[in-house]
Amino acid sequence: MSLNDPSARQLLDQLASLRQHQQDGRRSPHKPLLVLLALGRLAANGTSTLPWSEAEEQLADLLEDFGPTSRTGRAQSAAYPFTRLRADKVWTFDQDVPMDTVGPLRQGVTGRLEASLEAALKDRPELLDEAARSLVESHFPATIGPDVLVAVGLDPDLLDRRGIAVDAGTQEQRQRSRIWPAAVIEAWDRQCAFCGFDGAAGGAVVGIEAAHIRWFKLGGPDELDNGLALCSLHHKLFDRGMLGLDEDLAVVVSQRFSARTANGRAIYDLHGNRLRPRRGTALPAARHVVWHREQVFQGVALIG
Template sequence: MSTRREVLDRLTSLRLHQQQGRRAPHKPLLVLLALGRLAGTGSSELPWSEAQQGLSDLIAEFGPASRTGRAQSAAYPFTRLRSDGVWTLSRDVPMDLVGPLSAHDVSGRFAESVEAALRGDPELLRSVARALVESHFPPTIAPDVLVAAGLDADEILHATAPTAVAARRRRGGWRADILRAWDRQCAFCGYDGQLGHASVGVEAAHVRWFSHDGPDDPDNGLALCVLHHKLFDFGAVGLDGGMGITVSAAFTARTDVGRSVYDLHGRALRPRPGTPLPAPAHVDWHRREVFKGDALAA
């Protein structure tokens, strides 16, 4: 049986196709889905007929925009996770091909020693899930990822056990500096609520995610209200090369409040004098790796 440390290291050190800052959360999302399955049923076994839908949904919602078909996007991690030594398939099939997976309804599951260690140690399961979600997603959407994978977000994110990931240290004064630079108001909508001397519902947002080497620099930050911070990290809202706000055509709303997000489209950022605009390199990363699909028509 694999030791606790071995399992933690193996599941949080997956080989990912990451080049030039590209996001590749496909394998981590499959592991999280299998962890949710194990926590809920006692077995990580995941038939392709179910994984094709569940995994493709996770990738579409929390992965970067892709022109690859949904089933194909799910087939990549479902077949390639075997190369990390933590995943097995019920039938030997070629890498990446949807046809053989569908024809035989192949099942995937954690390797026997990995599953035994996880089943016998719930704290290990929570540590793996926490390490993966914190390594690949910002805090604004980490709970949503866990819930979508069938896991208890509160239980996992509030755990005190250490993880295998050596976290980068955030610069302590960065949040205060960003809020001050943007006059403690949302750069998108202008919301500036305060309670006493404390800003309420206004946060410092990284343009290029901190979890993906985004620096704690003035030109990688925006002050955003809680709503627009979450929409920004989900890729529903972004920036164009001219520092104008863009709204994804994939975003929809029916009520007047929800539809007010459309009004942001085309609005220019207007920082106070001396406040740097986000660096083009960080904006390009967000547009390529986070923003969902095409922007609304002008």
């Protein structure tokens, strides 16, 4: 049976169209992260069964690492998707519990993917891979998609194995600009805006990438005031929320970032460095910087 058959498309569309609280570009990866965690368990154990006693920590860790900063406690943040995913008809419990409430979940509650959905995914590993790939590509930039898959126990290389395109009505239906990446890199003098790295091989840059400040997946435009040229390392740290920008366009380092070696601790030295673009380069727009600070940057910045 092909991945292009109607039953496969229906299943993938069902997972790709999870109801989420999204407005004004706010990130809401909570349900997708729970589904990915369940897919990882299914791939490893043959069952997606997830007791709250384990989900409370595992899901909270995923949300802390890959979601926006939460104003609620860890357990409460995990309880929201764990209970609300039932409304999407893809998640069930072994007993009835109220929405959003942590206490009843601690009375031995177990969740799992809906039975027919789990059976279809278990029988067809390629369908499970496609579901995971679709969720990751719909909710995370390419810099951190592999990290998400590793965190839930799935193979990061599946992002390189293309199956079918799923029409989920997401921002990915927008056409990316083919000239934007090169224009951003050129505007920042072909070097990292944070550290100045300017590696090249002949006439081509090496390790320099065009980074969206507000993610394209969440409405970020392919415009110069929404882009920075960053080295591969700092691009990834920027998308993971370990690096950000303040209102004066100085680099900030999150207190969640840690390193022991001299090379790793060099990241701390970026803190407080002001962006110095060449004359005429568009500065990052305040609205995009604010979005990144609220939706991506993790925790609080280093002091001083």
